[in-house]
Amino acid sequence: MSTRARVPLLLAAVLAAGAPAWAERPLSAIDWLSDSVAAPGPRKPPATISPVPGAEPITVVPLGTTVIDAVGLLPAQVTGLPRDLWGPGETQTIARAIRAERVDTLPAVQELLVTLLLAELDPPTGGGADGQLLLAxxxxxxxxxxLDQAQALVERAGPTAPSLFRRWFDISLLTGQEDRACSAMRANPGIAPTFPVRIFCLARGGDWNAAALTLETGLALGFVKPEEDALLARFLDPALAEEGDALPLPTRPSPLIFRMREAIGEPLSTTTLPVAFARADMRSTAGWKARIEAAERLARTGALAPNELLGVWTERKPAASGGLWDRVAALQAFDLAILSGGPEAVTDTLDTAWTAMVSAELEVPFAQLYGPRLARMKLGGPAGALAFRIGLLSDEYEDIARSREPQTNEEAFLVGIARGDLQGLPPLGSLAAALQDGFDQPALGSGPSRLIEEKRLGEAILAAIDLVTDGAQGDILDVTRGLGLLRQLGLEDVARQSALQLMLLERRG
Structure with a gap:
């Protein structure tokens, strides 16, 4: 009996038993997540008691229960953040603030945000459903x-809840670990896969007949959309992909759509997709050009370490010229000069390599790789001045500043930022004046001041991130308030690095 002939029998059984849980509407999350699991029923809230009339209710949690929102990867001794950073804040308010944070900001602020996202912190005591902060x-x-950090975080929490599993499944799709995710789905009866994911996993497991039968059933029940049917049918039958016209481009592809399009020979370019999709191009199966573009995108958001970026840049010699290839060639020439240790070779290649990094907005990864070594070479003239500025963008900025005798008023101001002391330095324009004010205990405004008074320090850090980000876009007053808030919160290193980056990077306006 053919697959299509057998479908009515299975369909009748399904209708008689009622639609399964994995056929229901999936959970919502960030827009491009796959509809991989069905929405569960409402959860029973934890028991609460109010021992005193009018008092705040006390949440009762069974002993041994893991508090999901407290899960993190970085302990307090690594981050330097107190465990009660969120204080009496409300979970939903904090989650909204985290989701609203922009990723196109200064590298120092990006690093602070990632630290906050990965920190082991006690959940806020102001109330809210456990797990919402972790999802944010x-x-x-x-x-x-x-993705690597997100995967480690969700695995530390345990991707057993549908909302967590949904994210873990998509991360697995983009990192090439889809077979592991499908195996986990089969082993966890509490995870209810939607029809497209069930079909995908059946096919990945080699059960093509069951996958085809499930596709027909889902289509008949209305749980598979026509556009999903076209893609799934080609995924299950390569002959259809070879004979038919190319499928129209999806308006909002999910990781599942992305992987199936790749499997049928109609891959989607990641350059116009969210940056998380760039991780798929880091696999060894991708071409070198795609790997370079992906590595650079991820390095700009701080998701890829500078050494990993260097590894991709130096995999082989460029076989072409222009654009990206000129940048790679300039970097490789400079890297060889650094390895040779010859000051003349470094001087000859430094300016070209730096210009290439500026055009790609990769100055900070470059500085992390080479800044300290350049400083130790004691180059003279314009090359020495450039090496000094590059070194100030590295983590060793303070030591580099102390070892430099300023040659200009601007260098003296940069040294003052690196040392956290701008007293008595001549003004160098509106931005420099705003930075000076930020290091001189400025008024913070009622909002941040209230957060500090109420010991909602985590929210105050998020507010500081917002202010510095807005300041980098041209709002001078926010520069002053943001730096002042960071310093008052004890984040002196972040404040100094942010100020240096504002002076040295073209990120304003």
């Missing part, structure tokens, strides 16, 4: 393209 943190990591 995961979604922001996905926005940054930090």
């Amino acid at each position: 943190r995961l979604d922001k990591l996905l926005d940054l393209g930090a």
